[in-house]
Amino acid sequence: MLKIAIDVMGADNGVAPIVEGVLQALKTRDFTAVIVGDESQITPLIPKNLASRVEILHCTDYIRMEESASSAAKRPESSIFKAIQILKDDEVNALVSPGHSGATMSLATLKIGRIKGVSRPAICTTMPNITDKPSIILDAGANTDCKPEYLVDFAIMGYEYAKNVVGFENPRVGLLSNGEEDNKGNDLTKATFKLLKDFSFFKGNVEGRDIFNGSVDVVVCDGFSGNLVLKASEGVATAISSVLKKEIKSCICSMFGALFLGGVFKRLKKKMDHNEYGGAPLLGVQKVVIISHGSSNARAIECAIYQALHAIESDICTKLTATFAQK
Amino acid sequence: MLKIAIDVMGADNGVAPIVEGVLQALKTRDFTAVIVGDESQITPLIPKNLASRVEILHCTDYIRMEESASSAAKRPESSIFKAIQILKDDEVNALVSPGHSGATMSLATLKIGRIKGVSRPAICTTMPNITDKPSIILDAGANTDCKPEYLVDFAIMGYEYAKNVVGFENPRVGLLSNGEEDNKGNDLTKATFKLLKDFSFFKGNVEGRDIFNGSVDVVVCDGFSGNLVLKASEGVATAISSVLKKEIKSCICSMFGALFLGGVFKRLKKKMDHNEYGGAPLLGVQKVVIISHGSSNARAIECAIYQALHAIESDICTKLTATFAQK
Numbered sequence: 001m002l003k004i005a006i007d008v009m010g011a012d013n014g015v016a017p018i019v020e021g022v023l024q025a026l027k028t029r030d031f032t033a034v035i036v037g038d039e040s041q042i043t044p045l046i047p048k049n050l051a052s053r054v055e056i057l058h059c060t061d062y063i064r065m066e067e068s069a070s071s072a073a074k075r076p077e078s079s080i081f082k083a084i085q086i087l088k089d090d091e092v093n094a095l096v097s098p099g100h101s102g103a104t105m106s107l108a109t110l111k112i113g114r115i116k117g118v119s120r121p122a123i124c125t126t127m128p129n130i131t132d133k134p135s136i137i138l139d140a141g142a143n144t145d146c147k148p149e150y151l152v153d154f155a156i157m158g159y160e161y162a163k164n165v166v167g168f169e170n171p172r173v174g175l176l177s178n179g180e181e182d183n184k185g186n187d188l189t190k191a192t193f194k195l196l197k198d199f200s201f202f203k204g205n206v207e208g209r210d211i212f213n214g215s216v217d218v219v220v221c222d223g224f225s226g227n228l229v230l231k232a233s234e235g236v237a238t239a240i241s242s243v244l245k246k247e248i249k250s251c252i253c254s255m256f257g258a259l260f261l262g263g264v265f266k267r268l269k270k271k272m273d274h275n276e277y278g279g280a281p282l283l284g285v286q287k288v289v290i291i292s293h294g295s296s297n298a299r300a301i302e303c304a305i306y307q308a309l310h311a312i313e314s315d316i317c318t319k320l321t322a323t324f325a326q327k
Numbered sequence: 328m329l330k331i332a333i334d335v336m337g338a339d340n341g342v343a344p345i346v347e348g349v350l351q352a353l354k355t356r357d358f359t360a361v362i363v364g365d366e367s368q369i370t371p372l373i374p375k376n377l378a379s380r381v382e383i384l385h386c387t388d389y390i391r392m393e394e395s396a397s398s399a400a401k402r403p404e405s406s407i408f409k410a411i412q413i414l415k416d417d418e419v420n421a422l423v424s425p426g427h428s429g430a431t432m433s434l435a436t437l438k439i440g441r442i443k444g445v446s447r448p449a450i451c452t453t454m455p456n457i458t459d460k461p462s463i464i465l466d467a468g469a470n471t472d473c474k475p476e477y478l479v480d481f482a483i484m485g486y487e488y489a490k491n492v493v494g495f496e497n498p499r500v501g502l503l504s505n506g507e508e509d510n511k512g513n514d515l516t517k518a519t520f521k522l523l524k525d526f527s528f529f530k531g532n533v534e535g536r537d538i539f540n541g542s543v544d545v546v547v548c549d550g551f552s553g554n555l556v557l558k559a560s561e562g563v564a565t566a567i568s569s570v571l572k573k574e575i576k577s578c579i580c581s582m583f584g585a586l587f588l589g590g591v592f593k594r595l596k597k598k599m600d601h602n603e604y605g606g607a608p609l610l611g612v613q614k615v616v617i618i619s620h621g622s623s624n625a626r627a628i629e630c631a632i633y634q635a636l637h638a639i640e641s642d643i644c645t646k647l648t649a650t651f652a653q654k
Contacts, residue, residue, distance in 0.1 A: 144513040178554035186471040186551040208555045209562030224513040227505035228535045232556040235536030236563040239457050
């Protein structure tokens, strides 16, 4: 049976919502959870009927958000170090971590190792758009300064992930730029464009708005730009929701109307809700590592576990290894 | 009386909406409009009662969107060349252009010239946020590849614009980065951070979401990043609106509820509507140049003219000249 490690330490809201997400996933899918963290906090949360499917790897130390990513390598007693270690030792098949994402990335790269031929691992995130399938964006933050060759690797990894894990038949890949024309871009994307233009999956430059209109399936960018657009997008959605709420509350007539719209707002929220998409795989390392938001709620962790199971079942790491061997 | 030149050629939807915007502004404010473009298209649109306040500078040539920005310098018969020329010759006080923005920028920089001490002019755009005042973002697209010194000049110009034109008492300036902590950023922003940290207006790194929550007043970034976040933000707003409409239409009960919410959606749309903010000044050149969207409607052009009048009245170019003389 598949085993998934979940590092429950170091998330923004403590151990409880993370464990709750694990339990929800256990009720739906068949796997064994290896929960890495403080036993005294975890054990009371596990109901008897699920206890046989939960193992606890006890540790109390963890990397705080304000600590540097590199400090993790010197902390063998920390939860993320232990979790990465059992993944490396094949005791589990995948890892989900809502803890310090820099620490998770650097330890995974250092100890699990990159797939041969991959210049840099990338965080591959999914965003809702107006179509039925999400957009895939990478790098969402692992590499702030990139070379053109890194972006080419991100494009290949994004294509393979979209095809093998998300289920796009012929994923279309775009390069995030400041205009759709071939000659648009900064020095980095112009050089990348030249390297990508012979790949049949490459559909050219795309703009920020294309992430949300479904005009391509995979959007490639450096990790700094990826972080900017994703956080700006979340900011807009939050701002619209906040202004809408304020406006509705300002008039009794709107409040009455909003009653009839309850279902609409709920469905919109679900569609736009980041938690429904779980976490983001760190593509390019030799095993399945899913990085979740520090603020993940139970639903986000549940979805991240489904993502991990799906990534293992689709054998994405083997497929990436084969692709990069031919590169 | 103040004179404003408006280049009505080369916008996405032809001459009519641009002229309509000019006429709307003429009805509200006291100025003379110098409309640069094809007389045979413009004259029929001008009502008799406003004819005395409109001058037409006839020309039919203009820079197409698919042409390169640099071609404008060799086209003295084009509308933007003529418009920039009369601004240079002090025949008008400011220029509003919804045509080829690259051509406008390069001609303005070349012929009008930079303010002494400004390394690069920047497009300074305004975005709605959850507060009553907009956020100011620069550079929104003039410079795709930047050096740290450019970003410092953008910060100074943004501060002065926010204070003198938009009316912030003590504008707070943030540097767009991939995290709020001082050590976050890419090579460019980390080097910029070091140069900015001694300015009293500088509030440190901000994230994409801070553009929309009012935590700072001015957000500084390179023109490539600025373009990405602005277009992604527009994309999210469009996607939410499109999903919302679809959801409402899917059920008669929601349609009924939405009737009572008409005013709410209208006010939200007005708040989020880019047209309400007009255009974006090109800061750092010696005269007032307002760059408008190619897809501007009449309202956007009307607002861009108010922006131009306000920029002249607040004497921003003289203030920037004085500030950079002391730098």
